[in-house]
Amino acid sequence: MNRYTVQRGDTVRRIAVKYGISPLALCNFNNGTLDLEYYVEPGRIICVPEQKNRLRHRKGVCLEEFNFADVQAYRDKWLSQGLIHCDTIGYSVMNQPIYAFTAGSGKKEVFYSGGWHANEWMTSKFLCEWLDHLAEASADEASLFGYDAAALLKEVTLYVVPMVNPDGIELVQQGNYPNHPFCEKIRYINRGGEMFDHWSANIRGVDLNHQWPAGWQKEADESPDRPWPRHYSGKAALTEPEALAVFNFTNRRRFDYVIAFHSQGQMIFWGYKGFEPPESKEMVHRLSRNSSYVPIHTADSDGGYKDWFIQNTGRPGFTVELGTGTNPLPLRGYSEIWANGVPLALEGLRL
Ligand SMILES: [Zn+2]
Missing domain, CATH: 3.40.630.10 (Zn peptidases)
Structure with a gap:
């Protein structure tokens, strides 16, 4: 058995690919404490089974989450x-x-x-x-x-x-966790919600495609006026x-x-x-x-x-x-x- 310390950007699928095992096998091996549809936080130690025959079809690349x-x-x-x-x-x-x-x-x-x-x-x-x-x-x-x-x-x-x-991409794939440098801010912006599939902003809750000085004020007036998972234009253009x-x-x-x-x-x-x-x-x-x-x-x-x-x-x-x-x-x-x-x-x- 191997022990693996979860890194920034990891997901259950990405870890499984590293070891050439199926994500489901990885979840099962950790007695149900890992969930394919949920996040794994950096620093957590998980168990990885010894695998004689590595899965070959994925070529060592996680197909799902790209980060x-x-x-x-x-x-x-x-x-x-x-x-x-x-x-x-x-x-x-x-x-x-x-x-x-x-x-x-x-x-x-x-x-x-x-x-x-x-x-x-x-x-x-x-x-x-x-x-x-x-x-x-x-x-x-x-x-x-x-x-x-x-x-x-x-x-x-x-x-x-x-x-x-x-x-932002890392947040959607790995979620929020206590040691995240923006943990409290993210929690506030997401109203305590623990899933991030809907998040399109950057890590401070500003929409990077609402930031541009072309009708910026008009767009800002029609969008949320504070950090939000999406569509907040920021306090000004290009902040x-x-x-x-x-x-x-x-x-x-x-x-x-x-x-x-x-x-x-x-x-x-x-x-x-x-x-x-x-x-x-x-x-x-x-x-x-x-x-x-x-x-x-x-x-x-x-x-x-x-x-x-x-x-x-x-x-x-x-x-x-x-x-x-x-x-x-x-x-x-x-x-x-x-x-x-x-x-x-x-x-x-x-x-
Ligand atoms: Zn887009």
Whole structure:
């Protein structure tokens, strides 16, 4: 028998994968004190059975919960391969790095972002897996679902921030616990509720896609006026370090257009108050035909990243709502996200 000390970011499934056993076997071995549908807090010691035959089908990767440790693992892999460059563009409230990955060397600069909302980590998983496929296909000079990956990356310099909100994502997967640095605040914001599937804000209860100086006041006036699991705009625009990191990053570069990935809805928002340029309409049409997702001009909301980008630069910005169902989307929803999202993200490089 092994003893394992639970780490930050762990879930029952993630621990089971580490040891190559089934999550259910892990729960049973701990005499019912572990629950697949509940959280395991850091520092807790659990028992892991000796396992002669490790489960192979999961390839050592937890398929369900994707979090900061997974982004870190991709970062290590990509840096060792030398295919993708990485910058730290800022730090979360809890001091976790926010990474921007760069691939390609083209003149056109395109920016994809995901993991804005805590219960939407599927978008982070999608962006990392997609970028990994793209980089490998490019290195092998192979075709990726009909696209010439190497040729694409000669045309484009692609920037990807897969996880804007690592603290919030950790909360949704691991829950709150007495030693959590924001334990009392989280408890207050969540009104004592112990589950966090509905949480989309950052760890301080600010919605990172309500933080942007584009109709910020109007959105704030129509939203909760104090920290909340979602939709609180903050005391002012750009108070949160995660939003500020993306703001500074965007201002330092000159992106030709941006796509922010959220879930869910199978929709693509492409306008903001008529500030979008005429070509946005043709571009969204192409994204739509390559994903089956529905183009929608505006969501009648303000204060979002793409709203700010469009208003501030006059260049095209899109919000893609991947998948369908209730966040956090179950693993079964991922096949659809992959099948429709891959061609969308590839076509997105040559708009
Ligand atoms: Zn979202």
